[in-house]
Amino acid sequence: MTTTTTSSPPDSRAGGTDNNSRERAPRGGGGRGGGGGFGPARIDPEDRAQLAESPVRMARVLQLFRPHRGPLLTVTAIIVGTSVAGLASPFLLREIIDVALPRQDVELLVIMVSLMLAVTVITSLLGVLQTWIASTVGERVMHTLRTRVFEHLQRQSMSFFTRTRSGEVTSRLTNDIGGMQAVVTTTATSIATNVTTVIATAIAMIALSWQLSLFTLLVLPPAIWLTRRVATMRREMTLQQQRRMADLTNQIDEGLSVSGVLLTKTMGAGRASARRFADTSAELVDLALRSELAGRWRMATMSIIFAAIPALIYLVAGLPITGGRLSIGTLIAFATLQGSIFRPLMGLLNVAAQWIASMALFSRIFGYLDTETDVGEPNDPVSVDRTAIRGEVRIADVDYRYPGSETDAVADVDLTVPAGSSLALVGATGSGKSTLASMVARLRDPSRGTVTIDGHDLRTLSAETVADLVGVVTQETYLVHGTIADNLRIAAPDATDDQLWRSLEIAQIDDLVAALPRGLDTVVGARGQRFSGGEQQRLAIARVVLRDPPILVLDEATSALDNSTERRLQAALDSLSRGRTTITIAHRLSTIERADQIAVLDHGRVIELGTDGDLRRRAGSYARLAGATADDEQDRAGTA
Template sequence: MSDSHTFRPQGGGRRAQIEATGGRDGRDPRNQKADKRQLADAPVSLRRIARLFSPYRGRLLVVVGLIVASSVIGLAQPFLVRHVIDTALPERDSRLLLLCVAGMVAVAVASAAISVAQTLLSTTIGQRVMHRLRTDLFTHLQRQSVGFFTRTRGGEVQSRMVNDIGSMQSVVTTTATSIAANVTVVIGTVVAMFALNWRLALISLVVLPPAVITTRKVARMRYAVTNARQAKLADLHVQVEEGLSVSGILLTKTLGAAPALARRFEGTSEELIGLEVRSQLAGRWRMATMQVVFAAVPAALYLAAGFPVTSGSLTIGTLVAFVSLQGSLFRPLMGLLNVGVDVTSSLALFSRIFEYLDLPVEIDDPVAPHHLVDVRGEVGFDSVSFSYDGDHPVLEDVSLRVPAGGSLALVGATGSGKSTLAGLVARLHDPTHGRVLLDGTDLRDLTLTDVADAVGVVTQETYLLHATVRENLRHARPDATDAEIVAAAKAARIHDLVQSLPDGYDTVVGSRGYRFSGGEKQRLAIARTLLRDPKVLVLDEATSALDNTTEREVQAALDELAVGRTTITIAHRLSTVRDADQIAVLDHGRVVETGTHEELLLAGGAYADLVRGGLERSAAA
């Protein structure tokens, strides 16, 4: 019987899987209920938000000054119109007419220039703040442990990184400036209206509330329809992402599910038709009523101007200027009425970002790190216990020692703790009790960079970037030369295949490496790890995706490269583990046997049972 048979003990899987959900959460950024819940769960300090803008204090003052200047300059227009109508035209005063017309043009030019300058400054400040938040969040999330990513939906992380920070563009460049501009315009307009004619100002303020109330009702109606439409658009987006990705296409074709998916997509698209129509028609009658109210306001002003009681000494120029001012009051006033919605939405975005930025870093560099001058590669487990949740131990009191340059094979039933123990060597987790040692130093006393330089990991789940073969290999060591890349590829028995491709090492591997077979991806992963030349190799079923012939080739390369390195191997194939210096058998997180292949077979214990069980299944097959 060939030694390369497979023995796979019975048992339930416990390997932690990172669930990548992709897609967006379909959440409308102005969903008030969700925003208020978010703020209730994670309150936001306005002082903390202000600190984000503190480096740009001077520029912010300039922006505010520009807003005030623009609003004040804009209010000069109606007064110029009054002078033209009341004085320059009736008296045929050409000089005054030229001055007023020049003033109107100057006001327009100044307003446009100030608007451009304000937009440039506010956008620059906003982009700087977003850049800082985006970079800080990405860096902070990279420092999180693997446990965080196993607990969190991939789509949620992407949503906060991309959607929430992207939505902040309007928050930091529009919300604050629009509030300042609207307040300035409303106050200035009201003051100007009373300066022109206090009687007409009172009439305008009486007539205006019905228009405001009507507009608010229309906005609420459209808001409800828009929420439903956004949710349906999110469903459509998810269907596109799931149905047209590489994994989705493979699943659809192998299951013959294309017709069902097409019908589902058609149904969702059909529902969108109705929602879009409702969105366009929402509040049309109310808006028509509001237009009547708008038309009635100038009519009421003209009517008031016709009665001596209300007109007083009103001139035609004053009336025209007043109607112009009254017409420009509605938009900023509505903007201020919606401030509550904008502020709540803005604070909710900051809350979601701060919530992630405030996550504690479970595995971090020590305050006073110890640096190993020359790593030999001796690995030790000193009474190691580990639990993911604090209640159910995955490892209990494991004590093992692997001398520098030695090899350890971990075997046992699925879920016995092999991968968890190997993960502790790369410091993907820290032990709950006990110590994991590298050359006698606790890994927690070393920097994460030093651990990553000393320990290389190849797992059965190969992840390749959507980039060229060369870029994928250089991802492990950006300063690697082409010669070093080729040497690593040759050692992993993948160089000849890469060279045979039309673009060689510049071949794009495709999404998640789908242009390569499982075995080819595995060998690329091995080459990528070997390029770093680590002193300790952790091989977590690294050859599981290879056929017998390819496995023997790669195993021969690994055996040759293992000289002078410490190797910790997890495998279900006897040929992979039998030549290890030491074999440790795990059962429910405990080491129940240790020894060489021959010693453990002669002992007739758990290891012998595993081997015997594998042989019996192979014979039956």
């Protein structure tokens, strides 16, 4: 029986994810029922802790398999039928040895041999059918869970992803859900197979000889104990190998990614990185050798046990207590049955560990499904006519506090941005500008107050509607590893090439794309590495243009760029903003000056509001920020 426990990080429940948690190395498999290995499946402390923290109701697990009741009942019937049919072979063998061969009864011999072959063929075919049905059920359950978790995570707010490592999400979607198939195709079916095989075999052994059956009860326990003891050595080596392999994989991911190579080269850390990799690889070599030796001990032990038990059976059969009472055929049939009961018994000893490991998988998966989203979909979303939306944004008495924080990131903000006008948000780093802007795009919901578009509370609109009404351009541009056309059509899957070129023209990057040998079919590379930062930003702007939203949120879209690139990008943003309601976070003085309104934030509160001229005349916080910004721009211009 195989224990399937896969690499999975500590859980992130509804309350959040522990950022200090680390990825767990994949845990090794246990013994196999019905003919596999004999590794002891010990209960993993992390699995036990997982279930103690997040218990799993059996009814919820069964609910997943309810649509597949018919196939599962068929699998159960096949398992029982196969186990019972497999027991016919020893009795047929006894008939051959005790009757057909001594009497030279060719007809009976042919019948018995034919029946033995028929049993083998039938049980093999039933085994194939069982595997196919169980695998089909497992794949379908896995597909259902995978899509449900993916869709649920897509509905999570940005705060969920800022506190959760991407590797944890990936592990949950791939490793943990992938392990669900084994629950059906291996764990559950192996338990059923082992139980039926042990019961049927025990009955058959008693029917053949109760004396030898009693002797088997004395011999098997120490044999099983010795086998598990030796297998423990191999398991420990395997676990250490998996941990070191996880370290090696992590070093490859970090050291040979685009960002990792750049960091190594610029920090001169190549030798140190290579030395760490070599050390980990050397540990793997040592562990592999020790594991191979432990495996040899395991195989030697198994060989001794499988040779010793039949020999002892033959010895006991010749003792006075049983002498003369057993036929040769009965003895051989019993030895065959006795040998076949060893494996399923080993498997049944692992049931507890398998059960807890399987339930821990469900617990981790349900943990994500039960994670409540901070930005939920409305039960009955309001339908709006996009053509009738003017674009007025109202931020009414809004507070926002990050989970776990004791202070508000935004407090008592009350702003109105008339349709088609612009608002600039300025302030020191950490003053709440990006947090406030993110609520306009409903990446977060206010802790108190409302954000509305033309009077519609964003919480009453579907996510698709909000995304259709509000376009966002941030400093962090994300381009998928595909062509330029692929990246643009994320915004409008049905957009024609003419529409793509028009959006590129507005973003002022059409000439660059047209000069490329493959044009729109140019692959942008991992995270858009084929293009410079400014070019990536303009491609992102072109993507927003395709959606043609009435409201724009520009979150420091021109920061960290050189003057020349910033001017080209700002021209693209100006073109994009024309006729739209625009909320801008920027440090560029010209952008701030042109805004219809400027809100100065400090510790999440609006401390000044007005036009550039009004705020300069007040000689307050804005005037000081504007003066500092002007000095910075002059310095940058002087060094450009």
